[in-house]
Structures are given as C-alpha cells and as structure tokens.
Amino acid sequence: MDGYREHVLDGASAVDLVVALYDGILRFLYAAIAAVERGDVDGRRQAVKRAMDIIIHLQARLRMDVGGRPAESLSEFYAAIFAQILQASQSASKPKFEHAIECVQTVRDAWREVARDPNAVSGSARVLTMPGRTQPETDRGGSSVEAAAQSSWTA
Numbered sequence: 001m002d003g004y005r006e007h008v009l010d011g012a013s014a015v016d017l018v019v020a021l022y023d024g025i026l027r028f029l030y031a032a033i034a035a036v037e038r039g040d041v042d043g044r045r046q047a048v049k050r051a052m053d054i055i056i057h058l059q060a061r062l063r064m065d066v067g068g069r070p071a072e073s074l075s076e077f078y079a080a081i082f083a084q085i086l087q088a089s090q091s092a093s094k095p096k097f098e099h100a101i102e103c104v105q106t107v108r109d110a111w112r113e114v115a116r117d118p119n120a121v122s123g124s125a126r127v128l129t130m131p132g133r134t135q136p137e138t139d140r141g142g143s144s145v146e147a148a149a150q151s152s153w154t155a
Contacts, residue, residue: 013115015114016115024051024054025051025055026101029047029051029104031043031047032047032048032051032089032097033101036093037094044092045089048086048089051085052082052086055085058074058078059079062074077103080103081100081104085097088100
C-alpha cells in the first residue's frame with residue numbers, strides 16, 4: 001500500500017501534497033480515538049506522535065518571510081491544534097480528539113478547494129515550501145508548472 005501511495009503522490013501538485021499531509025493527520029487522530037476506546041495507551045501515544053510530527057513538519061515549511069498574514073495564521077493554527085491534540089492525549093479524551101478532527105478537517109477542506117481551483121485565493125502570498133520535487137509537472141491546461149526542490153505555492 002505504501003508503494004501505491006508513493007506512486008500516486010509522484011504526480012501530485014504541492015497543494016495536493018499538503019492535502020495528503022492533512023489526511024495523514026486525520027488518519028492518525030482517528031487511530032488515537034480508536035486506541036482510547038480500546039484502552040491502548042501505547043497505541044494512542046504512537047498515533048498522536050505521528051499526527052504531531054506532521055503538524056511540526058507543516059509548521060516548519062511555512063515561509064513567514066514571504067507569506068505574511070496567511071503564514072502567520074497557519075502558524076497560529078498549527079500551534080493551537082498541536083496544543084489541543086496534546087491535551088486530548090493527556091486526558092485520553094475522545095471529545096477533544098473529535099474537536100481537533102473537526103478543526104483539521106475544516107482547514108484540510110480549504111486546501112482541497114485550493115487544489116481544485118488555484119484561483120480561489122488569487123493574490124495570496126506564497127507561504128509554504130515543499131522539498132524534494134525535482135521534475136516539472138503539467139497542469140490541467142497543459143502549461144508547465146515548476147516543482148523544483150524548494151517549490152512554493154499560493155495559499
């Protein structure tokens with residue numbers, strides 16, 4: 001399954017990759033809830049750690065120097081959701097995990113909308129970078145989209 005995911009993400013845009021990271025956060029938060037329901041402390045901790053690792057990665061990729069207020073807002077969101085997940089884990093609280101899921105889902109849906117229509121947020125600053133993209137890709141209109149090693153996109 002991991003090989004399939006990697007293959008699918010090879011042709012993904014930078015925004016699609018962000019959406020995939022948010023999907024990962026959600027998957028691990030649901031796993032944390034399942035662990036709480038089973039009374040599995042180690043499973044809960046492992047799932048929470050994986051979700052938090054993704055959040056830390058996303059926050060580290062923010063471009064505050066060029067992102068302006070959108071980057072600041074995302075940074076504040078990541079800090080708040082990190083704290084909320086930590087509290088949910090410490091109290092093994094299914095409702096707190098569910099609230100975190102709702103918050104992450106809302107932001108994930110906004111990124112999904114950007115992936116569908118890049119012009120939905122025209123004029124916004126570039127706020128994130130995604131490493132490791134080395135080959136140009138083509139958008140639906142047939143034009144080349146630069147996806148170099150430190151590519152950034154509009155958010």
